[in-house]
Amino acid sequence: MKVGVFDSGLGGLTVVNAIIQTFNNAEIFYIADTQVAPYGIKSKEEILQHSFEVTKYLIAKHEIDVLIVACNTATSAAIKDLRTNFPNIIIIGTEPGIRPALNTTKTGSVGVLATRATLKGDKYQLLVNELSSSNSVKLYEQACPGLVEQIELGKIQTDDTFDMLENWLKPMCENGVDTIVLGCTHYPLVSSNIKKIMGENIKLIETGNAIANRLKDLTKEKNYATFENIKVFIYFTGELNTGMVNHILKDWLLGGKIIIRETKV
Ligand code: DGL
DSSP: OEEEEEESSSTTHHHHHHHHHHOSSEEEEEEEOTTTOOGGGSOHHHHHHHHHHHHHHHHHHHOOSEEEEOOHHHHHHHHHHHHHHOTTSEEEOOOOOHHHHHHHOSSSEEEEEEOHHHHHSHHHHHHHHHHHTSOOOEEEEEEOTTHHHHHHTTOSSSHHHHHHHHHHHHHHHHTTOOEEEEESTTGGGGHHHHHHHHOTTOEEEOOHHHHHHHHHHHHTTSOOOOOSSEEEEEEESSOOOHHHHHHHTHHHHHHTOEEEEEEEO
């Protein structure tokens, strides 16, 4: 099975991690669109255009069977058009896990961290409207400008990243938020900071496992040729912080489960 995965940068590797956990054989072609990152401050048209370029590249060069848009922001802006324009491949998107958060919260107060583009997007607005008609849960939504850049630079355990998060999370803490939706695939990489601020009992909802399970469901009928192990090919359009790549995929690298090649395109 040839799986194309893309994100603006390294965040989608949190989804790749979940796929590696679920599958023993697949070739993963990952694109970090770092020349354009961050997507979250771009217009819908720009995000759509870049999502199309990346998808066309993955189909033409790597003949992918499945595309995973491992980015909430690109899913919000482009998933509908991608499905219409590329009907011959399976396309899976990423959406903030509001539904599971509503089932998890005990206090009825849920935080949502996402990019500005995701929170403003029709897709998110529709989801929240639909769910709010049958739920009394209060949502505390917070865009996190600058956080993706910090993560791309590998500035995870730094004071400035901690301060940014503390500033956004304090009001959630004061309002009894017990569950936080990580509505950007980069944000699981700062989970330990979020726990330091919100307390160890905070429930963090990320979507990597749900995407891997969806991939399993949608491909079980298909008879894709099998590979002996997982191969991950990482391509990037601008710069790539290889230290961060190794940090994110370290468990698999140490276990020798994956083979990685990094190439600039
Ligand atoms: N990882 C992304 C997401 O899930 C994109 C972040 C960005 O580039 O702003 O939304």
